[in-house]
Amino acid sequence: MSSTTAQRTQRSSPSGISVLITGGGVGGLLTALELWRRGCDVRVLERTNTTTTAGDSFVIGPSALRMLKHWPEMKERHDQIAYEPMFAKYKHTGERLTEPIKMGALYKTKLSDGHPQLLLHSRPKFHDMLLEQLTKCGVQVEYGKEVVDYFENTATAKGGVVLKDGSKCEADLVVAADGLRGTSWNLVAGQPIPARSSGSATLRTAYPAELALQYPEVAERFQLEQDRSSIFQSWAGANLFGVFWRTDEQMMWIITHPDTGTAEESWGHRISNEAAIEILSAIPNWPKEFDRIIKATPPDSIVDWKLMWRDPQPKWTSPGGYVVQLGDAAHTFLPTSGNGGTQALEDAVSLAACIAIAGKGRVPDATRVHNLLRFERVSFIQAMGIARRDAKAASNNVGVKPKPPPIPGAWLMDHDPEEYAEENFERGLAHLVDGEPFQNTNRPLKVEYRPWTIDGLVGALDKGETTILDGDWS
Ligand SMILES: Cc1cc2nc3c(=O)[nH]c(=O)nc-3n(C[C@H](O)[C@H](O)[C@H](O)COP(=O)(O)OP(=O)(O)OC[C@H]3O[C@@H](n4cnc5c(N)ncnc54)[C@H](O)[C@@H]3O)c2cc1C
Numbered sequence: 001m002s003s004t005t006a007q008r009t010q011r012s013s014p015s016g017i018s019v020l021i022t023g024g025g026v027g028g029l030l031t032a033l034e035l036w037r038r039g040c041d042v043r044v045l046e047r048t049n050t051t052t053t054a055g056d057s058f059v060i061g062p063s064a065l066r067m068l069k070h071w072p073e074m075k076e077r078h079d080q081i082a083y084e085p086m087f088a089k090y091k092h093t094g095e096r097l098t099e100p101i102k103m104g105a106l107y108k109t110k111l112s113d114g115h116p117q118l119l120l121h122s123r124p125k126f127h128d129m130l131l132e133q134l135t136k137c138g139v140q141v142e143y144g145k146e147v148v149d150y151f152e153n154t155a156t157a158k159g160g161v162v163l164k165d166g167s168k169c170e171a172d173l174v175v176a177a178d179g180l181r182g183t184s185w186n187l188v189a190g191q192p193i194p195a196r197s198s199g200s201a202t203l204r205t206a207y208p209a210e211l212a213l214q215y216p217e218v219a220e221r222f223q224l225e226q227d228r229s230s231i232f233q234s235w236a237g238a239n240l241f242g243v244f245w246r247t248d249e250q251m252m253w254i255i256t257h258p259d260t261g262t263a264e265e266s267w268g269h270r271i272s273n274e275a276a277i278e279i280l281s282a283i284p285n286w287p288k289e290f291d292r293i294i295k296a297t298p299p300d301s302i303v304d305w306k307l308m309w310r311d312p313q314p315k316w317t318s319p320g321g322y323v324v325q326l327g328d329a330a331h332t333f334l335p336t337s338g339n340g341g342t343q344a345l346e347d348a349v350s351l352a353a354c355i356a357i358a359g360k361g362r363v364p365d366a367t368r369v370h371n372l373l374r375f376e377r378v379s380f381i382q383a384m385g386i387a388r389r390d391a392k393a394a395s396n397n398v399g400v401k402p403k404p405p406p407i408p409g410a411w412l413m414d415h416d417p418e419e420y421a422e423e424n425f426e427r428g429l430a431h432l433v434d435g436e437p438f439q440n441t442n443r444p445l446k447v448e449y450r451p452w453t454i455d456g457l458v459g460a461l462d463k464g465e466t467t468i469l470d471g472d473w474s
Helices: 026-037 062-070 072-081 103-107 123-136 185-189 209-213 216-221 273-281 288-295 340-358 360-394 417-434 454-463
Strands: 018-022 041-045 057-060 086-091 119-122 147-153 158-163 168-171 173-176 196-208 232-237 240-246 250-258 302-309 323-325
Touching (some): 018 026, 018 158, 018 168, 026 041, 026 062, 026 123, 041 168, 057 123, 057 340, 062 340, 062 417, 072 123, 086 103, 147 185, 173 360, 185 323, 196 209, 209 216, 209 240, 209 250, 216 288, 250 288, 340 417
Parallel strands (some): 018 041, 018 173, 173 323
Antiparallel strands (some): 057 119, 147 158, 158 168, 196 302
């Protein structure tokens, strides 16, 4: 190991591996950091012309945040921006149904290293934190570089991308981290596999808290509790599923509603406050202070975000193994899974660990083993998000008693994707090459993994049939 003087992070000796990462979202940025740490020479190509600060908040689980042990400077920054809110359930009329508990306590998992269970983050701040660290490592995201196609050349052992201007770039490894509309499916699957509407959309925003707190009834309801935030209020009933909370800086609310075709899969698609209030006016006994929260939202700040999904795709690697998909480009998550960001970050850590073990001569082994170690875990968590959404939707219909979604055990949060890759790489490779038996342990151990499709799963849930969500998820 050699250490750089500019950072307090230990960087491995040069691996000789060049990496091209498409997409400077959180998945792409952590991939760049982790592969830099492993001695790779990284480039990040981003379509937008500059860094984008859109978005509100996301939950990141401890399994992804364990990577901070390698990044002391970033950890300091992280601890300033992360918070662990209290959580409580409410009726749509505003009545509290459960006592507030730490959000992570919902999972009932005791973490072996005492890590906080679930932390909330402003997505723009988390994104900035990664970007700041990457800059300290001397890597600049290359903006205005839109990738339109992917290719590989097994004879020269390179992957590559075609940019919108027709130019091409190659590297020993290409990581497609270009989000859920990414174009790598043509190479990976031989055809486009577009994400489609899930039938739901979310209204969501984050704005300066003082604008909402000028109303005494809002200030009263959203007092700061522990850890610099109010209670994270989860509301359900009368066709509403929403969350409302605030920090010392921001008021935030997210309301899921049926997608009537007006929503878009874009963090830039806004609707007016009046339109949001109209959607909510259909809800009987809707508390007036919540209209206040919406009216107080600055104009042009409410995003109407179409929730998209794609059937789980077991193969994330190109035929030759020099291009690998990562994050939303490989797998879509509903917000009810609380895992879109976490799994993208876990992917980054796992891929970098596999590359470090395999080394320059075996990049395809690394991408294929990474895929083997990640797919079933991700697929179980995707299914959990769908079950949670359907349970919430069904709870709004009189007389329908949905099966409760499974509560995952320690395998979900008490997981370290780096250790897991290091412990399982060789056995995973032996499985792929020689057909040796191999079973992943980073997913519900007592449930047999069976391939599923979204329509099949949703249909089975509606009919109360047995799915991979049944059984012991502990
Ligand atoms: C602007 C933005 C705001 C978001 N806000 C929230 C939020 O508030 N709450 C939440 O839960 N989730 C949010 N998300 C989604 C969440 O961050 C991701 O679902 C998750 O973290 C997975 O990250 P990812 O890096 O795989 O994908 P993404 O975060 O989607 O990143 C993909 C990146 O690839 C770039 N890209 C796309 N196409 C190309 C191309 N052809 N060539 C080059 N680059 C390309 C995109 O511009 C983007 O920067 C947001 C995503 C974005 C892009």
